[in-house]
Amino acid sequence: MSEIYSKLMKHLEKSTALETALVLFQWDSETLAPEKSMELTAKSIGILSSEYYNSLINEDVKSLLDKLSEEDEQKQLDFNQKAIVKKLRKTFEEMEHIPPEEYQAYQELIAKAPGIWSKAKQENHYPSFAPYLEEIMNYNKKFAGYRVKEGQELYDVLLNDYEEGFNTKELDVFFDKVKSAIVPLLKEVVKKNDMIKKEYNYESFEIDKQKEFCNFISQYVGFDLSRGVIAESAHPFTTKLHNQDVRITNHFLEHNLESAIFSIIHETGHALYEMNVDSAITLSPVGTGASMGMHESQSRFFENIIGRSKSFWIPVFSKLQETFPEQLKDVSLDSFIKGINKSVPNLIRTEADELTYSLHIIIRYEIEKMIFAGEASIHHLPAIWNQKYKEYLGVEPPSDSNGILQDIHWSCGNIGYFPSYAIGSAIAAQIYYHMEAIMPFHSYLEEGNLAPISEYLKEHIHKYGASKNTNELLMDMMKEPLNPDYYVRYLTEKYTKLYEL
Incomplete structure (x- = not known):
């Protein structure tokens, strides 16, 4: 040495x-x-x-x-x-x-x-x-x-901290592409929303039983309780000391079954990334994710690509029914899958479906740009937030708790973070199509065997931590850098099929 x-x-x-x-x-x-x-x-x-x-x-x-x-x-x-x-x-x-x-x-x-x-x-x-x-x-x-460097925008400095190489010019192109595909598709979906019923999701679900099932599903996905802890917080998050001590939190709502389930799967995706970082680098500056976009790709890959698929639920839906027999006795697996994928414009980012999710991110991105351009005062943000929700999603928050105050990120100083969620969703879709082409992806899920999927992600992404950047990881894995076309394809195929468009 x-x-x-x-x-x-x-x-x-x-x-x-x-x-x-x-x-x-x-x-x-x-x-x-x-x-x-x-x-x-x-x-x-x-x-x-x-x-x-x-x-x-x-x-x-x-x-x-x-x-x-x-x-x-x-x-x-x-x-x-x-x-x-x-x-x-x-x-x-x-x-x-x-x-x-x-x-x-x-x-x-x-x-x-x-x-x-x-x-x-x-x-x-x-x-x-x-x-x-x-x-x-x-x-x-x-x-x-x-x-800031000469010719660089202040906001671009912060964006680069979370996703190296990205700036407002590139993100504007990225979001315009996503928005041009999502908005017309969403209009068609909303017309047929009555075809999917999910009243079951809003019945009363005992919190202790939710905790029991969420702990089960987290471990089923791969969370190792000998190296991790699950707790509660106002806003779910993941943190770590090293790959032998990874901590996640969840949040429970009595009248929303999906909320805690998909939050815990999301945070477990983050946790698996940290648990799988190579021990040689875990206590070093590169002992974490390659970028926030790559980190979010892993959480959203497990939450959405895996967690909202029928293949994933085939082995475990009966366990959920056993946990809540009265509430789910008349709910079939097919009805449940349609329910957890139903697209309804709503107020809360963390409760958003895959189709509308990026619109929530675009709103936050545009507001941050306005703040840094001097076009919005802090005291006027609630009104700006509400107006953008009405414009993009057709809904208006009845309170600031369901509006400008819903996310913890700004209070933690995470300015410029939100675009990483959308970038992560795009990366997740790209990884999905790659993995589907090289392995019997859905057969593994139907068998309840997530190990080959997790091991592939470990060997091609997780173990490297931040020793490689996002595009280096993607190029090494699939010979292609980040390409948002996969994300547009994924959403279009999924919701066209789901709503029989």
């Missing part, structure tokens, strides 16, 4: 330990911490964040990275080590221009803000969250300004 790289690893070990502590704080705040705790706890998070910043952003690390970029040093590094150096240099360049006191203050802010958001959502009171959101947006504008 390179002597210079060994010196760098000492810095990395410290930064990883500090990052792990911060992850634990975040997990605790979302799942267990008392409501009033974060005002003071945030100060500890700020101090730890400052230590994390200083462990990476210093002259020693800069000097080591410069030396490791030299040709002679590069020759001494293996594939993973080169990827770690590359990723760490990118992180260094992103953070070095941010003054340390501003970094600490911002980390304290986004430690407190999710609790403020959660309370505002519960009380349907956007004004109590708005000042925090405005401060978060201002910090993000400021931080993007420190990093």
Whole structure:
């Protein structure tokens, strides 16, 4: 091993330990911490964040990275080590221009803000969250300004953080292609919506029994409870310390059976990615997903491509009926499959069907663009949100809790994240057509044998973590970069068949 790289690893070990502590704080705040705790706890998070910043952003690390970029040093590094150096240099360049006191203050802010958001959502009171959101947006504008290159838009800086190489110009083309296919198809689907009945989904379903079934289905999909934990939170999420400690949460609604089931399958998809990262890199800067788009592709692949297919439910639908015998006694498998795939424009992104889902993302993307272009004030966002929902989906939120306050992301500082969901859906469709061509995909599902599917994803995507980027993974796997045409094909084929168009 390179002597210079060994010196760098000492810095990395410290930064990883500090990052792990911060992850634990975040997990605790979302799942267990008392409501009033974060005002003071945030100060500890700020101090730890400052230590994390200083462990990476210093002259020693800069000097080591410069030396490791030299040709002679590069020759001494293996594939993973080169990827770690590359990723760490990118992180260094992103953070070095941010003054340390501003970094600490911002980390304290986004430690407190999710609790403020959660309370505002519960009380349907956007004004109590708005000042925090405005401060978060201002910090993000400021931080993007420190990093922006000549001719680059501020918002593009943040988009690139989540999906390297993507900017508003490329995303506008991507979303225009998706929108031009979805909107006319949705109009035809809505005309025939009465042909699919799903009243069963809104009966009363005991929460404890929902938890029991969701734990079963998560493990059925592949979640390993010896290396993972399932808890509850206001908004389901996945986090990890390393590939031996991956944590997911769920959220339960008494009168919506599908909600928790598909949330847990979604989060299990994220978890499998993290559990399958190679142990050699799990405690390193590349020990996570290649990008948020690729990460979302895995969650949405399991949730939608697999989880909403008839093949998946053939072996397990009887288990669901046994869990809720009264509510599902007159529901056939075919009726259930039609129900879980029914397309109805609604208010809530996480409850959206596959056909309308990207319209929810487009709304958030357009609002973020408006904020960064100075075309929308934070205090006017509820009205803008409601108007866009009426325009794109034909529905209008009756409250801010079902509107502007429904997502946790902005309170966590995840600005520019939402497009990754749509990119992930497109990648998932592309992977599906590839896998369907090379293996008996649906036969495996009908047999209750997800292992060959999961193993293929592990060998071609998961184990590499972030040592390869999205298009490198796709090119190595199927000799083709991201192509949204597969996504349009998938939605068109699925809903044309479902609604007999």
